[in-house]
Amino acid sequence: MDNKEKDIVLSNNPVLTKDQHTIPECYLKNFIDDDSLLYQRDKTLDDSKNSRVVSIEKATVKRKFYTLNGSYPMLMETDIYGNVLEKDYPKMYVYLISKNPEDLDLSTKESILIFFFSLYCRTPKHFDIFLKSVPNEYLFELDKIKEDYKIAHFKDVVMGMVDAHISKKFTIITSVDSSEFISCDNPVIIQNKLGQLETYTFGSQRIVNHNIAIPLNRKKCLLLTNFIDQNDQIIYNHSDNFKIYQGNATKEYVNNINLLLRGTSERYIYGSKKGLNIIS
Secondary structure (H helix, E strand, C coil): CCHHHHHHHHHHCCCCCCEEECCCHHHHHHHCCCCCCEEEEECCCCCCCCCEEECCCCCCEEECCCEECCCEECHHHHHHHHHHHHHHHHHHHHHHHCCCCCCCCHHHHHHHHHHHHHHHHCCHHHHHHHHCCCCHHHHHHHHHHHHHHHHHHHHHHHHHHHHHHCCCEEEEEEECCCCCCCEECCCCEEECCCCCECCCCCCHHHCCCCEEEEECCCCEEEEEECEECCCCCEECCCCCCCCEEEEEECHHHHHHHHHHHHHHCCCEEEECHHHHHHCC
16 A cells, blocks of 8 residues: 555544454444343353453454554455445344345345455454465565455455355344344354354355354344255255245254354354353
8 A cells, every 4th residue: 555545544534443343343232132231251261151241342352453554544444344344234234134124136135245254254363374374575564465465355255255155045043032142253154064163164165065154133143055956956046046034043053053153253252141151
């Protein structure tokens, strides 16, 4: 980024915060409990009851995660995440959780997938894995590499996931009893056909046979699965491809999703006090 580009970015973003979210507030706020509190658990600690209240402003925050040279915000954070995806998500969310949502169109379906798949690729773990692979002779231009990588990573991983899963069936699963879904610092669950977690398996995000689940709030979860014909083959252009299906979740199903979320989380799990206390 040259000086002119930096000036443009700063003029559009006069206040650059040092604490930046890897998972945005617009998503996490839907997991606060009835007392407007969000609870966090550190899964690296042995005590299963280590839940504590955390402010929505501090959850999933990493200092200067999207900052270059300690001063300039990355275009990835300002132009793509802040000004587009996070701005549009509240409308997507209301649409998804509505009682009788209208059928999707291609643009809306793509936008929903882009937002949720961005949660998968914007986590510190993905970034740290990349940084460890940078050769020593290129460390002098690490800031430029960071900027280029995050933009390229978004285009490659997120759009690659959209291409792989655009034909998936959208089902909103609703908990019908007192059980609650939780979330975490990497809330995208990728499973193989056997139900095994594949979130951190290299290349798993683009395998068409895999199913994907993303909790939407304490009572609802978005499930992405394939349309299958009588020969167990994927149907890529199903006539109901843009319909949103509805399903009910038993307590066992909700608990299974929550256990998978614990497995896919990098470190922190989020939800209500009740939801977190059920997870071992």
